[in-house]
Amino acid sequence: MDMATAQTRWNKNIPIKINVFSWCLTRDGPPTRFNLDLCDIDVDSTRCPICNEAIETSQHLFTECTIASSLWSMVATWWGFMDFPKVLGDLIQWGDSVTYDKPIKAFFDTVIQTTSYGPYGIIGISFALLLYNLFLVNHLF
Numbered sequence: 764m765d766m767a768t769a770q771t772r773w774n775k776n777i778p779i780k781i782n783v784f785s786w787c788l789t790r791d792g793p794p795t796r797f798n799l800d801l802c803d804i805d806v807d808s809t810r811c812p813i814c815n816e817a818i819e820t821s822q823h824l825f826t827e828c829t830i831a832s833s834l835w836s837m838v839a840t841w842w843g844f845m846d847f848p849k850v851l852g853d854l855i856q857w858g859d860s861v862t863y864d865k866p867i868k869a870f871f872d873t874v875i876q877t878t879s880y881g882p883y884g885i886i887g888i889s890f891a892l893l894l895y896n897l898f899l900v901n902h903l904f
């Protein structure tokens with residue numbers, strides 16, 4: 764998917780800052796070391812400070828790096844998928860491609876968007892679980 768032409772998406776179940784961050788990700792906007800270097804901002808190195816095995820791009824930081832990859836693998840396993848989309852733009856729009864019923868699809872998208880919220884992915888999953896529990900409470904009782 765061409766990230767520059769990605770549709771603006773909005774998930775009303777998550778905080779505005781996470782929606783804005785997802786939008787920022789689709790435009791490769793996070794201030795990664797690679798992006799800072801492109802703007803002539805002096806950085807010690809453009810390599811990823813987590814693994815030091817690649818240039819710190821959005822693609823690497825949010826999908827390929829060890830922590831991100833482990834996190835996405837856990838999300839994929841949780842939802843019964845064999846793997847997760849490896850291209851950042853496809854990953855962000857993963858929720859659009861699943862065939863769940865509308866409420867579950869919205870919840871899945873909430874998980875994806877909050878998980879992509881960078882280093883706060885674990886917090887995002889906790890938030891998503893809280894929303895899911897609220898969803899269950901509101902629909903079961």
Ligand SMILES: [Zn+2]
Nearest residue numbers: 811813814828
């Ligand atoms: Zn890395």
